[in-house]
Amino acid sequence: MEVGMLSFVFIAILVIIGLSILFSFVPVMLWISAMASGVYVGLTTLIGMRLRRIVPARIVNPLIKARKAGLDVDIVRLETHYLAGGNVDRVVDALIAAQRANIDLVFERAAAIDLAGRDVLEAVQMSVNPKVIETPVVSAVAKDGIEVKVKARVTVRANIDRLVGGAGEETIIARVGEGIVTTNGSASSHKEVLENPDMISNTVLAKGLDAGTAFEILSIDIADVDIGDNIGARLQIDQAEADKKIAQAKAEERRAMAVALEQEMKARVQEMRAKVIEAEAMVPQALADALRSGKLGVMDYYQLQNIEADTRMRRSLGGRDEAKSDHEGENQ
Structure with a gap:
């Protein structure tokens, strides 16, 4: 009896395990x-x-x-x-x-x-339900040099036929930014963009920026337009500063060349003075040699001394006259 009961329990356990696995x-x-x-x-x-x-x-x-x-x-x-x-x-x-x-x-x-x-x-x-994509602030410069900052909202609808292989939202944002830069850059003045912000939307929509993308652009709305810096004036200032530095560099170069030329001329003058002094030092010896050899007589020597004294006197008188005239000019 006990053996039969154990067999029944064993079979029941096996059945439960089998059903659990099944x-x-x-x-x-x-x-x-x-x-x-x-x-x-x-x-x-x-x-x-x-x-x-x-x-x-x-x-x-x-x-x-x-x-x-x-x-x-x-x-x-x-x-x-x-x-x-x-x-x-x-x-x-x-x-x-x-x-x-x-x-x-x-x-x-x-x-x-x-x-x-x-x-x-x-x-x-x-x-x-179309999706609205908001672009980051796009900065562009009009022809008058004024920076214009534009933020746009692009309403797009998914194009099921172009989802495979079509460009995503990043391409849409990049193309819209390119259209904004093109429109602002072609405007003669930033006031045109401020007065007619819809010109940006019209230009961007006319370019067909949704071509090759997985979306279809329904509308482009300009959310915000702000004025930035005067880029044109800043560029002119930078250019003027650069021209100033170039002019200063050229002036410094010319000054250095003038100083070098002056030093060279002074060296030449010193060299010439040395030669003159050397030549003057040889004059007495030449006179002595001429007197000893008989090429110069005593009377000729005295006459030469008289001429030299006369020359010194004239130079002295001439120097006094110049000093006097300069003094009179200062008094006047």
Whole structure:
């Protein structure tokens, strides 16, 4: 009796363990939920998902949601997208939102958008409810040299057909900034931009800046326009300062050259004076040699002395006259 009881308990334990393993490997409750929702998914299909390392709930629950929304989606495509690394639930939600908004979006395109790294549901929502992108402050200089600072708000709508391969928000902001700089730079005066800020919007919209992007620009509104610095005057001041420094450098160069020339002339004068002194020192010796050799007589020597004395007297008188005239000029 006791042996039979032990055998029954042992068998019961084995049955419980087997059922636990079975229910953990085969999602029976998920299968029952799918059948209750009118979606037939075979147990073999669920077991195959387990073998393919697919979480059945991530396939079956989006499938139930899609079938309830009236979408023609089969389980094979959902499994393929999951194995490719996509977000099945997000794709199904995007398809349902697109169907409700009468947007032509098929599963293949939605899966491609999701695999491209973009949020397909957000894209569909942005197609229905446009998004406002605010640009940073863009600084540009008008022709009169005044800096104009502009901030714009760009209203965009997602373009489903260009989401794959299309540029993002950064490109839109960069292109709008380029249009602002072009418009302000071509204005003859900053007052034109202040009086007509819509000229910026018109110029930017006319350029078709949404080409090649994942968005369609609906409108561009100028949120704020401010006046910055007088860049033209600052540049003129900087140029004048640079010209001044160049002129000072050239003047210093000329002064240095003049000083060098003066030093050179002084050296030459000193050299000439030395030669004159040397020549004057040789005159008495030459006179003595002339007297000894008879080439110069005594009377000639006296006459030469008289001429030299007369010359010194004239120089002395001439110096007095010049000093007197300078003194009279100072008194006058």
